[in-house]
Amino acid sequence: MADKLHISWDEFNERTIQLGNQIKATGKDYKGIITITRGGLVPSAILAHVLGIRMLDIVATISYNGQDQSDEVKITNQPELALKDNKGEGWLLVDDLSDTGKTFKELKKLLPNATTTTVYVKPQGKNYVSHFLLEVPQETWIVLPWEHD
Numbered sequence: 001m002a003d004k005l006h007i008s009w010d011e012f013n014e015r016t017i018q019l020g021n022q023i024k025a026t027g028k029d030y031k032g033i034i035t036i037t038r039g040g041l042v043p044s045a046i047l048a049h050v051l052g053i054r055m056l057d058i059v060a061t062i063s064y065n066g067q068d069q070s071d072e073v074k075i076t077n078q079p080e081l082a083l084k085d086n087k088g089e090g091w092l093l094v095d096d097l098s099d100t101g102k103t104f105k106e107l108k109k110l111l112p113n114a115t116t117t118t119v120y121v122k123p124q125g126k127n128y129v130s131h132f133l134l135e136v137p138q139e140t141w142i143v144l145p146w147e148h149d
Helices: 009-025 041-051 080-084 102-110 123-128
Strands: 003-006 032-037 056-065 068-077 091-098 115-121 131-135 140-143
Touching: 009 041, 009 115, 009 131, 032 041, 041 091, 041 115, 056 102, 068 102, 091 102, 091 123, 102 115, 102 123, 115 123, 123 131
Parallel strands: 003 140, 032 056, 032 091, 091 115, 115 131
Antiparallel strands: 056 068
């Protein structure tokens, strides 16, 4: 069984604010955030406040069933606003975690010009992320404050 890392609300909030400040320090302005549901909902809201972004779009994916990851990523809702902007140009594509990178890899086919962003990243998913705050070991299972393990 994988090691579990339990993240508190305060810890997640602080780390996401730190990520937002790192993105802000790059000097690049983003017109919007594309939220990857469900994991990207909370970090997207925090990043929107930190970065002063009011345009939000949603892409819904299914790639997990509990702790079991599927071999394929199913896109169940496309981000219409971001697709109109040169396939995501100037948009942040946000999730809570990049585990293997499968979700970001699949979504970059749809939104090749979006900037990928996540709070946590694992070694296998690192190459698919432009901005992240904390890298954790591949075998670690992250339990976020809104999840029940």
